[in-house]
Amino acid sequence: MIIGAALLIGLFVxxxxxIRLGAPQYPDPLGMNIHINKLAGEEEFDIQNIDGLNHYxxxxxxxxxxxxxxxxxxxxxxxIMIGLGILIGILGFLAKVGPGWFLGWFxxxxxxxxxxxxxxxxxxxxxxxxxxxxxxxxxTHPDGTPMTYKPPxxxxxxxxxxxxxxxxxxxxxxxxxxxxxxxxxxxxGRKEWAKN
Amino acid sequence: xxxxxxxILISAALVIGLTSCNNQGQKSSGALTANAAERTYxxxxxxxxxxxxxxxxxxxxxxxxxxxxxxLLKVIPVFSQDPEKAYGYNEETKPMLxxxxxxxxxxxxxxxxxxxxxxxxxxxWVFMNGNNTxxxxxxxxxxxxxxEIIELPNSAGNHSSAFVTENxxxxxxxxxxxxxxPQKDMPIADRKGNFGASFSFLSVxxxxxxxxxxxxxxxxGFDYDLAHPGRGKSHxxxxxxxxNTEEAHTLLEVNASQNDKDFIAAINWKKAEEYIENGDFTxxxxxxxxxxxxxxxxxxxxxxxxxxxxxxxxxxxxxxYFLPTPKSPHGCDVDPTGEYIVGNxxxxxxxxxxxxxxxxxxxxxxxxxxxxxxIPILNFEDVLGGTVVxxxxxxxxTEFDNNGNAYxxxxxxxxVVKWKVGTWEILDRKPTYYSVxxxxxxxxxxxxxxxxxxVAMNKITxxxxxxxxxxxxxxxxxxxxxxxxxxxxxxxxxxxxxxYASMIPADMIMSKSKKIYKLAENExxxxxxxxxxxxxxxxxxxxxxxxxxIRSHLNPDNIEGIKxxxxxxxxxxxLEQDFDVPHGFAxxxxxxxxxxxxxxxxxxxxxxxxxxGIWPFYCTDFCSALHQEMQGLIRVSPADSDVELSWSLGE
Numbered sequence: 107m108i109i110g111a112a113l114l115i116g117l118f119v120x121x122x123x124x125i126r127l128g129a130p131q132y133p134d135p136l137g138m139n140i141h142i143n144k145l146a147g148e149e150e151f152d153i154q155n156i157d158g159l160n161h162y163x164x165x166x167x168x169x170x171x172x173x174x175x176x177x178x179x180x181x182x183x184x185x186i187m188i189g190l191g192i193l194i195g196i197l198g199f200l201a202k203v204g205p206g207w208f209l210g211w212f213x214x215x216x217x218x219x220x221x222x223x224x225x226x227x228x229x230x231x232x233x234x235x236x237x238x239x240x241x242x243x244x245x246t247h248p249d250g251t252p253m254t255y256k257p258p259x260x261x262x263x264x265x266x267x268x269x270x271x272x273x274x275x276x277x278x279x280x281x282x283x284x285x286x287x288x289x290x291x292x293x294x295g296r297k298e299w300a301k302n
Numbered sequence: 303x304x305x306x307x308x309x310i311l312i313s314a315a316l317v318i319g320l321t322s323c324n325n326q327g328q329k330s331s332g333a334l335t336a337n338a339a340e341r342t343y344x345x346x347x348x349x350x351x352x353x354x355x356x357x358x359x360x361x362x363x364x365x366x367x368x369x370x371x372x373x374l375l376k377v378i379p380v381f382s383q384d385p386e387k388a389y390g391y392n393e394e395t396k397p398m399l400x401x402x403x404x405x406x407x408x409x410x411x412x413x414x415x416x417x418x419x420x421x422x423x424x425x426x427w428v429f430m431n432g433n434n435t436x437x438x439x440x441x442x443x444x445x446x447x448x449x450e451i452i453e454l455p456n457s458a459g460n461h462s463s464a465f466v467t468e469n470x471x472x473x474x475x476x477x478x479x480x481x482x483x484p485q486k487d488m489p490i491a492d493r494k495g496n497f498g499a500s501f502s503f504l505s506v507x508x509x510x511x512x513x514x515x516x517x518x519x520x521x522x523g524f525d526y527d528l529a530h531p532g533r534g535k536s537h538x539x540x541x542x543x544x545x546n547t548e549e550a551h552t553l554l555e556v557n558a559s560q561n562d563k564d565f566i567a568a569i570n571w572k573k574a575e576e577y578i579e580n581g582d583f584t585x586x587x588x589x590x591x592x593x594x595x596x597x598x599x600x601x602x603x604x605x606x607x608x609x610x611x612x613x614x615x616x617x618x619x620x621x622x623y624f625l626p627t628p629k630s631p632h633g634c635d636v637d638p639t640g641e642y643i644v645g646n647x648x649x650x651x652x653x654x655x656x657x658x659x660x661x662x663x664x665x666x667x668x669x670x671x672x673x674x675x676x677i678p679i680l681n682f683e684d685v686l687g688g689t690v691v692x693x694x695x696x697x698x699x700t701e702f703d704n705n706g707n708a709y710x711x712x713x714x715x716x717x718v719v720k721w722k723v724g725t726w727e728i729l730d731r732k733p734t735y736y737s738v739x740x741x742x743x744x745x746x747x748x749x750x751x752x753x754x755x756x757v758a759m760n761k762i763t764x765x766x767x768x769x770x771x772x773x774x775x776x777x778x779x780x781x782x783x784x785x786x787x788x789x790x791x792x793x794x795x796x797x798x799x800x801x802y803a804s805m806i807p808a809d810m811i812m813s814k815s816k817k818i819y820k821l822a823e824n825e826x827x828x829x830x831x832x833x834x835x836x837x838x839x840x841x842x843x844x845x846x847x848x849x850x851x852i853r854s855h856l857n858p859d860n861i862e863g864i865k866x867x868x869x870x871x872x873x874x875x876x877l878e879q880d881f882d883v884p885h886g887f888a889x890x891x892x893x894x895x896x897x898x899x900x901x902x903x904x905x906x907x908x909x910x911x912x913x914x915g916i917w918p919f920y921c922t923d924f925c926s927a928l929h930q931e932m933q934g935l936i937r938v939s940p941a942d943s944d945v946e947l948s949w950s951l952g953e
Contacts, residue, residue, distance in 0.1 A: 134881075151818070151879035158853060158880065162927070242928065 107198055107208050107291040111191025113284030117142050117184055120277035123226075124148075125257050127156065128269045139275060140226075142180040144171055163266075164241025165255060166233060176225060187215055191288065198295060201302070205295030212288045219285075223259070231256050335789050341782060342792045344371040349812070352744050354757060354805045355428050355441075356778070357411040358382075361798025364414055364430055364441060369744075369805055370755055370780055372794030380439045380448045381409030381432040385895030389448075392897055393871070393906040394826075395595070397604035401435055401453050402589045410434045412801040413464060413528075414441075417506070421468035421533045421749030425810040427511045429464045429473045436460030438475050438504060440511055442597070444814050449595050452513050455588040455610055456483045456500040456520075462529035462542045462634075466506075468749065472571065473504040473513060474531060476542050480523030480549070484588070493551040497523025500612075501540070501569060512594065517578055517611040519569060521622060522675040523549065525558070526567070528633045528699070533749050534640030536658045538572035541643050543631040544624075547674070558630065559649060563682065565624035565674075566634055566645050568661060573620050574613055582618060583611040598825040600903050616676040623665060624674060625656050626682040633699035633740070637708065637723050638749050642687050646697040646710065653697050653710060655726070657687030688726045693719045698739055699802075701746030703753035703783055709746075711738040711758060718758055718781070720788060732788045734779055736762040742803035743783070752807060756781045756788065759800045766793055776800065817881040819902035826904035828873035833857055838949050845870045845947075851885040851899065852877040853926040855951065856919070859934030863947030866911055866940055872897075872919075875904040885932070886922025896922045911938045 121139035126148075128135035136156050137148030145168055147153040157167045171177070191211050197203040234256025237244075245253040245266070255265055258272045274282070344350055350368030353375075358365055362382030366375045383390030383399065390399050390407055399405055409432035417426040427449075428441040436454035441447065454460055459478030466473050480497035482488060488496065498520055505516040529542035544565045550557030577583065588610050595602040615622040627645035631654075635644045643656040663669075664684040671681040696714030703709070707729065710719050716737050720730040739761050744752040763777040775795035782789040821831050830836055830848040836857050839846045845868050850857045856874075864870060876885050878901035887897040892909040899905045911917070921932035939945045 155880045158878075 107195035107211075107288050107295070108192050110284040110287030110291060111188050111195060111211070113280045113287070114184060114188045114191070116280035116284075117277040118181070120280065121146070121275040122278045122281070124271075124273055124275040126271045127159075128271075129267045132268075135269075135271075138168070141277070142184055143177045145169060160255075162242045163245065163253075163255060164238030164243075166236065166238075168233075174229075176229075180222070183218060187211075187218065191215075195291075198291075205292050205299055208288055208292040208295055212285060212292065215285055215288070219281075227259050230259060233257075335791075338789070338791045342370045342372065342780065344368065344373070349808060351808060352752075352755065352805045353808050353811060354742070354803050355414045355416070356759070356796055356800040356803040357414050357430060358797050359412070359776075359799025359801050360410050362409045362411055362432070363797065364411060364428065365797040365800070366446065367794070367796075368808075369757065370791065372778070372780060372792050374797070376446060377797055378441055378446055378448065380430060380441065381406075381411060381437065381451070383407040383895075386898065388895050388897045388905060388907070391895040391907075393908060394601045394904075397602040398448060398451055398593045398595060400593055400604035401437070401591045402455075402606065403435060406435050408434075409437065411439075411798075412461060414802060414804045415464060415466050415473075415747070416804045416806055417470040417511075418466050418468050418748055419470065421537070423745050423748050423750075423804070423806050423810070424470075425806050425814075426470075428804065429466060431460045431463035431475060433460050433463075433478070436463075436475070436477070438464045438473055438502075438513065440473075440513060442511070443811050444816050445597060446815065447595070449511065449597070450513060451591075451593045452504060452515065453590040453592070454500075454502045454515070455590040456498075456518060456586075456612075457481075457502060459525075462501075462526045464504075465529055465531055465540075467531045467540075467571075468533045468537050470506050470508070472516070473506060474529065474540050474571070475502040475504065476526045476529050477501070478527070479525055480546075483520065484586075490551050493523070494549040495523075497549070499523055499526060501542070503571060503574070513592075515590065515592075515607070515610055517574065517583060517613060519571075519574060519621065520612055520614045520616070521567065522616065522677065524565075527631065530634050530636045530643075530747065532636055532640050532643075532658065533638070536636060536640035536643075538570065539658075540569040540571055541625075541634050541636065542567050542569065543627065543634040543645060545630040545632075563626040563628050564630055565679070566627045566631065566643060566656065567677075568623045568625055568643075569615075570621055570623075577613050577618055577621070578611065583613050585609050586612050596825075597819075598823055600819070600824070600826045600905065622677050623661070624677055624679040625661065625685050626671070626679060627654050627656070628652070633697070635700040635702075635747070638702050638751060640749075642723060644700045644708065644710070646699060648696050648698060648713070650697070651692055651695070653690035653693050653700075653721075655687045655689065656685045660687060661685045688724070690719075690721050690726045690728065693721060693728055694731065699741060701741055701743045701756070702751050703743055703746065703756075704751045705753065707783075709741055709743065709756055709783070709788075711741050713737050713739065713761070718756070718788065720783075730787045732781065732790060734758045734760055735766055735777060735793070736760055736764060738779075740800075740802040742805055744805040744807065747804070754782070754784055755805070756783045757803055757805070759796065759803065761799070763795075767795060818879055819900055821875075821877065821879060821902045824875070824902055824904060826873075826875070828871075828906060829904040830873065830875045831877070833877075836949070836951075838863075838947055840947055843868050847872050847949075849874045850877050851875070851887070851921065851932070853883065854921075854928035854932045856887075856921065856932060856934050857951045858949035860950045860953075861934070861948075862937040862939075863945045864911060864936055864938050865943055865945075866914060866938060868911060870909045870911065872907045872909065873904060874899060874906070876901050878902070883925055884923050885925050887919065888922045889919045889936075890917045898923060911936075914938055914940055 123140040235254035352369040354367040379389035436457040440450040442449040457477040461478035462476030483498035504513040525546040527543040532539035546558035629647040629649035631645040633646040694712035694715040780792040876899040
C-alpha cells in the first residue's frame, strides 16, 4: 500500500500522458508531454512548433503556465492522495485500520482519475473543435460538416497528414502500477486480517 | 542475290566490329565488379558512412559529399561570394571577404584539413587555404559555415597550406611564389637572390578555434609547393617541397626544370618556438586582415593587424634544413608512423622517400652537401629512406591506409599506384579518368587512417558524363581499397576543381550538427525577436526596417514613407525555431542577392530605391503551404515627398 501510493510521487517528475504528432515532413515527431502541472514539449521548441502548425486550421494555442486551473489543482489533489495513501498504509501495517481503507483509497483515486480523464476529454474536445472562424484552412468532411481536430484520448488516429499517438507516459504507468498495488494490497491485507 | 549476300556480310562485320568496340569500352571503364552499385548505394533515408570535404579550387568554396554514395550534401561558401546564401552580399558577412587589398569576392581553394588531436582527426574544424590572395579559413563543423578568415602578410600564392599539426597547435601556411619582402618597386629580372618567402604559423585556440598569426619563418625566395607536418616521431617538424630553386623569373616550365634536384625543406618548429621564447625574433611592421564571424551576433568583424614576429632561417641555425629531392617535387607526404617523408618528384621516374631518423642522424653528424643562403643542404644518400622504382609518370600526391600501404597519384600516366611502405614494392595500379591530381583516404594524412575508400580527384573529365558544352564539372572516382587490389566503384562530378579532400567517419560529427539557432541566444544588434519590437526608424537618408518572418508572413508587409535616395536596411529575423524552416527575402531592384535566413537568425540587406512606385518583396524559400502569400509591398515616394513613415501587418 505504501509503495503503491508512493509510486504516485513519480507524477511530480515524469509526465502523465504523451501525445505525439508524426508526418512525412516530421521524421522526428513533435511531442507534447502532459504533466500534472504543465504541458511541455519533448524537445525544446515542440510546443511552439505544434502551435505554429495548428494556427493554419484555427486551433487555439496550447495553454501556457497559469492558463489552466487544472495545473494549479492537480498537484494538490495528487499530493493529498499520496499522503493519505501512505498514512493508511502505515496505519494498516500497524493494524490500526482494516484493509477496507485500502479499497476505499483505491476507489477514491479511481473516481478522481476518471474525473480527471473526463475533464481532459472536455479540454481536448474544446481544443480540437473550438476553431477560429478566420482560420486559414477550413476543411470539411466529405458530407460537408466542418472537420475538427480533437486528438484521441487514447490510441492512434490519422489527422490530415499527421499520425497522432496518445498514450500514458512514465508518470502515468507509475500511477497505474501504484494503484494496482494498492488494489492487490487490499486482498493481501484482507487475508492477513482474516488470519489475525 | 549476290548483292544481297554481300550486304549480309557487311552487316555481320559491322555487328562484330561494334561488339568488340563495346567490349573495349567496358574494359576502359575499369573492369567494374558486379556488385559495385550495391557497395555505393545508400538507400533513401539512410546515411553515408563518411563525410568528404572537397575543396572547390577556382570556385573558392568547400563542398561536402557523402561517401561512398558521392552525393553532394552542401556547398559551403568560404572565399567566394554566394548569392544563394547571401554570403558576401549581406551586411553581416561582407567583412569576411575584407583584405588589405579591399573586398575580394573570390579565391582559389586548395587543401582542406580537419583538426587533429593526438595525430587523429577530431572533427572540430576544417581549415582551408585561399591560394590567390593568401588567406586561411576555418570552417566550423557544428554549423558547417565559415567562422574565420585570416590574411597572410609577406606571402604570395598560399599553396603549401593549410595543414594542421598533430594536436592542432598550429595551422601552417606556406607561400608558393617568392616575392620581395617587404614588397618594393624593383626590376623583375633582379629576382635571383633578392626575393624571400614566408611560412606562417597560425596558433589555434583549443576552445573556440580562433587563429592567431603567432610568427613567420623567413626562407629563401624559391617557390614552394606542398607540405605536411611531421607526426608521431617527427612531430615538431614541418616538411615542404620546393621548386624553381633555379630562381627563374620567366618561362618557368623550362627554366625552373633545370636542376636535377630541388629540395624538401624540413622546418623544426619546436626550435622556432624556442627562438620565439628567447626573443630571437624581429617584429616587423606589416598589414593583414583578421575576420571573425560571431555565431551569436550572426555578424562578422574585420580587424586590420599591424605587425608580425619573424624568424629568419638564413640567420638562425637549426631552424631549416634542405633535403635534396629529384625533379620539382609536388606533394610532400608523411606516413602514419612519421618516419617516411615521400617526395613526389613530378618530373622524376622514381618516387623518393626520405627517412626522418636518417635525417636527424645526418643533421647531428653534419653530413652536409653545401648550403643555400646559409641553410644546410643534407647529403641526398644520407637521408634517402628508399625509392619506389619506376612506379609511373608524374607522381603528385601520396596518402596511406591502415595496413602500411601507400597510394600515389600519377598525373601523366593517369593512374593510382599502391605500394608497400618499407619494402617499396609496387602492389597494384588502377587507371583514373583522367589525369588525377590529389587523392584522399579517410584519415589518410593522419596517424590513424580508417582506410576503406580512396577518392581520386581528376583534372580532366572529357567524356565521363553526358556532354555539357566545352565547360564541365571535374570528375572524381571512388575506389574500394579493402582488398589486395583497388576496385573502382563510382564516378561522381565535383564542384569547381577539388585539389584535395579530407574525409572523416560521419558519426564523429553528425550528432554535433546544429539544427537551428536559438532566438533566445540571438545577440544581433538589429535582431527583432518578437513582433512587438517590429518598427522602422529613419536617420537622415538611412532607414532601418526591423522586420520578422514566420510561416507565413513578413511583419510588416505594408511599408510607406520610403523615398528615392534613401538607403534602406532590412534587418530581418526568422522567428522559426523548427529544423529546416529557413525563409528567404528578395526585394525587387535590390543590387545584390537575396537573403536566406535560418531559424533564429538575423540578416541585413541594403536596398537603395531608385524609382518611384510600389515595389514588392517576398519570401524566396518555399516554406509552407502559404509560402506564395508570404509577400509585401513598399511604397517609394519622390525624394521631396512628405509621406509619413508607416508600417502595418493585417490592417
